[in-house]
Amino acid sequence: MQTDLVVPVKALGDAKSRLRGAVAPDEHTRLVLAILLDTVTAAAQADGVRRVLVVSSDPTVASTLAKAGFECVPEGASPGLNAAYRHGAHLLREADPAGRVGALQADMPALRPHELAAAIKTSDGGRAFVADRQTTGTTLLLSAPGEPLNPRFGVGSARAHAASGALPLTDSWPSLRCDVDTAEDLRAACDLGLGQHTSALLGAVACGPIEC
Ligand SMILES: Nc1nc2c(ncn2[C@@H]2O[C@H](COP(=O)(O)OP(=O)(O)OP(=O)(O)O)[C@@H](O)[C@H]2O)c(=O)[nH]1
Ligand SMILES: C=C(OP(=O)(O)O)C(=O)O
Numbered sequence: 001m002q003t004d005l006v007v008p009v010k011a012l013g014d015a016k017s018r019l020r021g022a023v024a025p026d027e028h029t030r031l032v033l034a035i036l037l038d039t040v041t042a043a044a045q046a047d048g049v050r051r052v053l054v055v056s057s058d059p060t061v062a063s064t065l066a067k068a069g070f071e072c073v074p075e076g077a078s079p080g081l082n083a084a085y086r087h088g089a090h091l092l093r094e095a096d097p098a099g100r101v102g103a104l105q106a107d108m109p110a111l112r113p114h115e116l117a118a119a120i121k122t123s124d125g126g127r128a129f130v131a132d133r134q135t136t137g138t139t140l141l142l143s144a145p146g147e148p149l150n151p152r153f154g155v156g157s158a159r160a161h162a163a164s165g166a167l168p169l170t171d172s173w174p175s176l177r178c179d180v181d182t183a184e185d186l187r188a189a190c191d192l193g194l195g196q197h198t199s200a201l202l203g204a205v206a207c208g209p210i211e212c
Pocket of ligand 1 (some may be wrong): 014016018019080181
């Protein structure tokens with residue numbers, strides 16, 4: 001059973017506001033895009049992943065992804081993060097009604113394909129999720145085949161996903177738990193080893209609190 005993943009990204013002007021200051025202000029957008037590219041590159045390389053569908057209405061996100069060979073569709077009629085996940089899942093299900101869909105956060109620049117593959121394998125086709133390294137958020141949510149994604153991302157989403165019947169996957173998988181919201185998170189991702197886009201960017205620009 002292959003898994004199709006939805007990856008939502010909001011408008012770049014608003015994106016990763018808590019990460020502002022990690023690099024010079026005029027490099028912030030490039031940092032967000034580099035983190036996204038490292039995340040989707042790793043996700044697409046994971047065994048068990050068939051499609052990676054980004055949902056974003058930002059034209060720069062769309063053109064950057066198209067140049068790199070990734071799929072991106074605009075958001076649907078309803079605003080917000082969970083609506084974007086539902087919209088992507090709906091499109092993936094139209095293509096394969098019995099398929100398995102997953103929700104992956106867009107901000108995991110240290111993601112290792114083998115850790116994502118291991119989580120998918122460990123879930124054994126059941127509704128499941130992986131919490132972030134702080135244990136309160138969610139980096140990956142997997143539906144059961146043909147079942148709704150039912151995303152409950154936002155503050156306290158790990159608890160909400162558990163309450164929705166998703167099995168917490170508890171193996172270590174540090175790169176799969178390392179979403180980057182703050183400069184401290186980016187430091188943790190640096191320690192794990194950044195993907196090539198983020199690594200190249202941080203090597204080339206003036207950093208604030210981050211020195212990799
Ligand atoms: N398509 C889409 N993606 C969203 C939306 N809201 C959030 N996201 C994405 O979902 C992920 C988590 O979102 P947030 O934690 O709310 O925002 P963030 O940009 O990561 O960081 P902050 O600005 O610091 O809150 C990020 O990849 C966002 O780009 C939305 O309304 N539409
Ligand atoms: C929206 C979430 O993530 P974050 O705010 O950490 O990006 C979440 O973990 O549900």
